[in-house]
Amino acid sequence: MKFNYDVIVIGAGHAGCEAAVAAARLGSKTCLITMDMNKIAQMSCNPAIGGIAKGQIVREIDALGGEMGLITDRTAIQFRMLNRSKGPAMWSPRAQSDRNKYIWEWREILDRTDNLEIWQDSVKELIVEDGVVVGLTTLWEVTFNAKCIIITAGTFLNGLMHVGKVQLPGGRMAEPASYFLTESITKHGIHTDRMKTGTPVRIDARSVDFSLMEPQDGESDFHKFSFLDTGEKRLDPLPCWTCYTTPECHDVLRKGLEDSPLYNGQIQSIGPRYCPSVETKIVNFPDKDKHQLFLEPEGTDTNEMYLNGFSSSLPMDIQLEALRKVPAFRDVKVYRPGYAIEYDFFDPTQLTHTLESKLVKNLFFAGQVNGTTGYEEAAAQGLMAGINAHMNCVGGQEFVLGRDEAYIGVLIDDLVTKGVDEPYRMFTSRAEYRILLRMDDADMRLTPKGRAIGLVSDERFALYESKKAHIERLMDFATNYSIKGEQVNATLESLGTTPLKHGCKLIDLLTRPQISFANIQDALPKFKEEIDKIENRKEEIVEAVEILIKYSGYIERESQIAEKTKRLENIKIRGKFDYSKLPSLSYEAREKLQKIDPENIAQASRIPGVSPSDINVLLVLIRK
Structure with missing residues (x-):
């Protein structure tokens, strides 16, 4: 028996589900292959979504048109905002979900998605011709032809569980491991290693x-x-x-x-x-x-x-x-x-920023098989792999996010540039532009990008445009509205902040840490009137404007730094050097650059072992 698809996704965990839905919604005929249709999007460990930096990733997935945020909201049995005592760049949403309801919410989404089919089976062998993946075979001796394949097998590849001295094969408790697939991949030169996690x-x-x-x-x-x-x-x-x-x-x-x-x-x-x-x-x-x-x-x-x-x-x-x-x-x-579980993963430095293999064309990897840990990191990779697999099918432009655009961009750049020496987990400290990557503005950063590739719905984009218009109107009002001391001094004194001696613009008053929209608007009826014009999502919009005003200086400074870094990203170097023949570089730099073959100077500068002096050498050579 043979089937033909544009995109095949192997594994129906958090990466696989996002990948399959994204590819199908963009128009690719997609098949999701899983060993158990009753365990789709299973939360193998804690049934919780989000947390520090992870919550920001979920909001980014949602802003791009993914499903994890929506399903979490529908199945949450507890929601908290972490790090409230710190600045908004550190605020991170987290929810405890109902494990079983989360699975069936995902199953409903998959069943209702056009262009998407599900097949229950285990993959045995990839079919690769002239360095291009063209299909696969399963344990049931079914052949699937495909233009692109995404591997999201999680902890199932040669999985081995440990409780004391007892060892049992499996990908999760009471679920079988996946054999043969690792060997089918590594024979094409793709390096694998073993990781361990536990529950x-x-x-x-x-x-x-x-x-x-x-x-x-x-x-x-x-x-x-x-x-x-x-x-x-x-x-x-x-x-x-x-x-x-x-x-x-x-x-x-x-x-x-x-x-x-x-x-x-x-x-x-x-x-x-x-x-x-x-x-x-x-x-x-x-x-x-x-x-x-x-x-x-x-x-x-x-x-x-x-x-x-x-x-x-x-x-x-x-x-x-x-x-x-x-x-x-x-x-x-x-x-x-x-119990602890050991499983196979693949060195992510063997991937491009689209998560496509550098060694086998049209073969993508996403999730724990790339050495990450966490549902959120997996889902983000799945979404990006699904988008880019579709782009490969239709000849579209690759979709890559920069480190100044999203935590998703930081995650993928870290993986493909630095690799992993332990299971990778996202932290806010990994992002050098975290003031730009706040959870409150993920839609402002990413929804236009999701719309441009066709993943963002009309409903979502209309909400984005409405919110953007309200933010701009409130910012304009605060920038231009003049206030006098007699209007607000009594309120300022009650809040423990210095009264006004001269008039000022409202935006200047709102930069004070003691002043918020909530505690000043009653003293300024016209300001309150502007806020009350917002009929839907008022609290969300007011919070976004307040953050923009109070942190405007930091945001501007970080934007300037990011812009300088982008200049280095525009200097392309992939394929321009045989690094092994550049004696002016350090031995370690030659070795690392030859292995990773970075896309641009900025990526090269982030490779461990490549020093600033090595980067200067490359800049001199590229000018020549």
């Missing part, structure tokens, strides 16, 4: 003493992930809970270290630095007698709860005994233990 024990809520834990409630203001109206389809909110490990708990964990796969040599793969197992915490921080734990609900219709902070691959009996040394869990019952 905590799942707890029965009926066995927890919640009176010994602190509740952590969500927020209910206007903030959410999607810039679209997600309507009234919201779930009842649920609290999360916090407590701490104890010295007695640590003693039990230490007792099990000799049987830990992480410390007895059983696991040799690269593990995550920023999401360590509980046994790693007690080894790396022996002076700490407690570590915080977060008990988080899995959904509205289940007693299953996720114990964030207690990821482990220790033997089952050790995990359970250690848990019972925490007062709230003294009678705890669990659904399954925590």
Whole structure:
């Protein structure tokens, strides 16, 4: 049996789903191949979306026309804005979702998407002719012909799970691993390696003493992930809970270290630095007698709860005994233990910025197979790979985002330029232009770009244009509206800020940290009247304008720096040098540049081991 498609996506996790929907909506005949249609977009670890820097990525996915933000809003059982005590560049939305409802929301989207079909099977072999991928075969001996293929297989490639000394093959608990595909890829010269991740024990809520834990409630203001109206389809909110490990708990964990796969040599793969197992915490921080734990609900219709902070691959009996040394869990019952999993990934420096392989044309990689960790990072890569696979099919222009345009641009540039020596996780500190990449203006940055390629709907673009017009009108009013001391001095004194001695423009007053739209508008009826003209999404628009006014100086300065860097991005060097024959470069620079073959001078400057003096040499040579 044979089938013909434009784009085939292998794997229906967060990367695969975004990739398939994007390619299909843009017009490519698309097939999504998955081993289990009931586990589409499964949240293998915590059923939570967003967090520091990750929340910004989700808003960017949404602004471009992706689905993760919309589905999260519809299935959220708790929403919080992290880092509120810091500036708006650091604000990061996070939501706890209902795991099962999230899956079925995604399934509905996939089933309703034109040009998209789903096939349940496991891929055995890629078909490559003259360095171009042209199809694949499956375990059921079905042949699929395709113009482009996107691999988003997550942790399933030769997956191996560990609980103590017990090892079981699998991509997730109770789900089989994917064999043969890695070997089919590497025989074309693509390098692979192994990574490790882990997940905590799942707890029965009926066995927890919640009176010994602190509740952590969500927020209910206007903030959410999607810039679209997600309507009234919201779930009842649920609290999360916090407590701490104890010295007695640590003693039990230490007792099990000799049987830990992480410390007895059983696991040799690269593990995550920023999401360590509980046994790693007690080894790396022996002076700490407690570590915080977060008990988080899995959904509205289940007693299953996720114990964030207690990821482990220790033997089952050790995990359970250690848990019972925490007062709230003294009678705890669990659904399954925590476990570690090893899996294959592919060196992302072998990819271009479109996520296409440099070695096999029309073959794309996205998600954890590129060495990343996190649903958000995976979904972002999937969206970009889906767009660019479609572009390859129709001969369109590649779609790439710069580091000053999106966290997605930072993510992909880091992967293809620097590679990974541990599972890659996005942080705000990775972005040098984070004041430009705030979560509040993701639509202003990216929705026009999504519209230009055809992914943004009429509804979304109309909302964007309306919001943009309201922002411009309010900014214009604040810039030109003059105020006098007698109008506002009583209010200023009550807020602890200096009264006006002379008149000024409203925008100058709003730059003061003590002054906000909310606490000054009653003193200025005309200003309040302008705000009240906004009928829909008033809070969102007011917040956006207030941020633009208060941080205008920082935004302008960072924009100027980004513009200077762009000049280096315009100096193209790919294919212009045989770096191995440039003795004026350092040996390390020659080696790294030859391997990565950067697109431009700016990318070359970000490669570890390429020094400023090496960049100066390249600039001199390019001028010649």
